Amino acid sequence: MKTVFEKTSGLTEKETHYCPGCTHGIIHRITAEVLEELNVLEQTIGVASVGCSVLSYDYFNCDMTQAAHGRAPAVATGIRRVLPEDRIIFTYQGDGDLASIGMGEIVHSAARSENITVIFVNNAIYGMTGGQMAPTTLTGQKTVTSPEGRNTAMQGLPIRVAEMLSTLDGATYIERVSVHDVAHIMKTKKALKRAFETQKAGLGFTMIEILSTCPTNWGIDPEESLSFIKEEMIPYYPLGVFQDRRKEKG
Amino acid sequence: MVKVLMKGNEVIGEAAIQADCYYFFGYPITPQSELVAYMAKRLPEVGGVFLQAESEISAINMVYGAASAGVRVMTSSSSPGFSLKQEGISYLAGAELPAVIVNVGRGGPGLGNIQPAQSDYFQVTKGGGHGDYYTPVLAPSSLQEIAELTQEGFRIADQYRTPVIILGDGMLGQMMEPVDFDAVEKVDQVFAKEWATTGTKGDGGPKTITSLDLNDVLLEERNHRLQAKYQEIRDKEVKVICHYEEEADWFVVAYGTVGRIVQSAVEKAREEGVNVGLIRPVSLWPFPHETISGFSETSSHILVVEMSAGQMVEDVRLAVEGKAPVSFYGRNGGVIPSVGEILEQIMKIDAGVTVR
Ligand SMILES: Cc1ncc(C[n+]2csc(CCOP(=O)(O)OP(=O)(O)O)c2C)c(N)n1
């Protein structure tokens, strides 16, 4: 019999704890597949952040270090600066982690063009702590800390991280992708591969922002959640490549 | 045996390099900035890495990353910056990562000033960050001792997988003294770091470094393991230097910069016929409880002098357990007590005057 599908060796056997319909699991799998396909699992060190993906160190089949809330890019910098160049280092961060408490760390890692890959999971909300407003929460979006919907006069406007970091000269490759359907999942995988290849070539800072679901805290079912990404998030967070200095630096 | 004349902050840097620490992540703050500058110059010369972080929080987290990758690594700051490092120190303690963190203390609270102070004693010796943890704290009182204790700091950090704090102050950081690095004993023990996350090539399955245990029983187990380690450190790593311990009728207790000022005051008092001795805690945690407890059996008085409103005095009182009267003399806000004023205190106490 011909094998048509196999579990990637980039993930452990452990069952994930993510809610039904949460796309964190899909992002894990395609990240793991990319690491396997690039044959770098044995030289990869991942940095888990604080948020629903805090336990990702149980799922990725490579060395993992757990960082404090928002500090993953600093931890990754420490690892990058002391280990040999062939190591692949990535952070896996939520939008609360990266764009709120960790805004300083991400901006400066990008500015230094730290040779790391940041996987930035934007679900427009704080998942783990029960659905509070994130810096990425959409205007008018209801969360437990913006019960009437995000009011920009009071709570400011959502931050477009990919665009913002792209203004930094240190950013080598920045793309925003989504995992709301199969075609986009394949595109996301390609973007991740490009980012890791860029790091492998030593070209500096890469970040892939991935629009992701949180059915549990959005309070809608998994299918509607996929539509929410398509209809509500993508118009504000357009997909595409925001920075590409690979040729320039290569 | 060549003695070199150096500034205290630079001695810390040179001592770290001689302790095979080739990685430093820092952020400027007076009165420790010369250390950051020294590392920026020296580390590239010896094939190491210096990086100026964007904040103390980032610096300590870079240390966390580097320590998790198995290297000897250091960061330093002064009081307000040290406060910012507390988050990372708690994580280092929780994840059991070795690192040396220097605090060249200054006057506080808040922005305070840039003069020397010892008012971070509580913060460094009682955990400081969140959770049940301690960090070994070494408090040198001369530049030669800085060189020795930096070497010791890295040994303790590696041996016990713990962050270690070197506590100085603006005076030690800024003063110049001759230092003989050849006289410093090097750590020759080898500390294999199989636990480090460096990539799994050739060394088995994936490794994880974390301070998280969502399960309460597992987290309690982690805490038990940490507490057992802290007990072992208490049993084995107490450092204290005593002067005139055989004959003195009573003692002054002081550490660091104040320890050396008090030493001069004690010498002067003895010249005037006062039979007083000095107890100088070198490890502030673990605190030399037993030594102080022992002397308090026979001592008629214990005077504690600090550049704070009175912090270590609490540990001294715990150790004395009422066996002898304890009094306190302190200057704070960055004021350095003079030999003269301490001598005056000693003379008053010796004359039977009750202070406070
Ligand atoms: C210093 C600190 N502040 C707050 C928290 C609580 N906290 C845990 S996860 C989280 C938000 C995570 O949200 P996000 O990064 O968007 O990830 P998600 O859970 O949505 O995947 C917060 C605020 C913490 N652990 N540490």
Ligand code: SF4
């Ligand atoms: S709370 Fe939201 S982000 Fe977290 S696992 Fe559940 S669906 Fe995913």
